[in-house]
Amino acid sequence: MIQLLKGDITKLEVDAIVNAANTSLLGGGGVDGAIHRAGGPAILEECMKIRQRQGGCRVGEAVITTGGRLPCRHVIHAVGPVWNGGGSGEDGLLAEAYRSSIELAVEHAVQTIAFPNISTGIYRFPKERAAHIALITIKELLAGPASSMKVFFVCYDEENYHIYASMMGGEAGQ
Numbered sequence: 001m002i003q004l005l006k007g008d009i010t011k012l013e014v015d016a017i018v019n020a021a022n023t024s025l026l027g028g029g030g031v032d033g034a035i036h037r038a039g040g041p042a043i044l045e046e047c048m049k050i051r052q053r054q055g056g057c058r059v060g061e062a063v064i065t066t067g068g069r070l071p072c073r074h075v076i077h078a079v080g081p082v083w084n085g086g087g088s089g090e091d092g093l094l095a096e097a098y099r100s101s102i103e104l105a106v107e108h109a110v111q112t113i114a115f116p117n118i119s120t121g122i123y124r125f126p127k128e129r130a131a132h133i134a135l136i137t138i139k140e141l142l143a144g145p146a147s148s149m150k151v152f153f154v155c156y157d158e159e160n161y162h163i164y165a166s167m168m169g170g171e172a173g174q
């Protein structure tokens with residue numbers, strides 16, 4: 001139920017893609033910029049409404065919006081931690097970002113979900129460490145509350161793709 005893909009997450013026809021957002025929910029660079037550009041203004045409009053309601057999104061948490069013009073139905077905006085040396089709870093917060101996304105997905109009856117490599121770009125989380133956390137957290141959730149979900153890990157950069165491919169071994173193509 002886990003599959004590895006390489007490429008641009010905005011192109012995927014899945015129920016939900018996850019965005020590596022920031023606490024403002026107002027967009028930014030990296031995958032966040034790509035999602036807002038390709039999805040159009042409807043995504044930002046919903047993000048603004050969420051901001052009015054709850055004032056942004058905390059690190060480790062997630063919110064859900066429309067996919068706008070994207071081929072996916074929903075975008076789940078998850079906020080990963082900025083890497084700050086590892087002594088500031090970064091590992092746990094990264095796991096929480098994955099967990100919060102899956103919880104929202106379950107609530108919205110999402111069957112297929114695609115994750116980017118949260119925090120490993122602009123937020124500088126070490127890639128191997130992030131991949132290990134992503135994989136163990138998702139496997140745990142697939143064994144429990146998200147047992148019927150199909151999860152895609154979408155790697156945009158070569159380095160992340162190789163890390164995931166070697167960690168997933170024979171699972172990568174399932």
Ligand code: AR6
Pocket residue numbers: 007008009010020021022027028029030031032033034080116117118119120121122123124125154155156157160
């Ligand atoms: N599809 C899939 N993955 C992508 C794409 C794409 N189109 N573009 C980049 N990536 P980053 P972060 C990968 O920097 O580290 C933003 O400004 C990229 O190779 O997007 O969580 C937000 O607003 C990397 O592996 O997110 C926040 O302020 C991964 O996505 C901040 O950056 C995550 O890189 C979040 O930083």
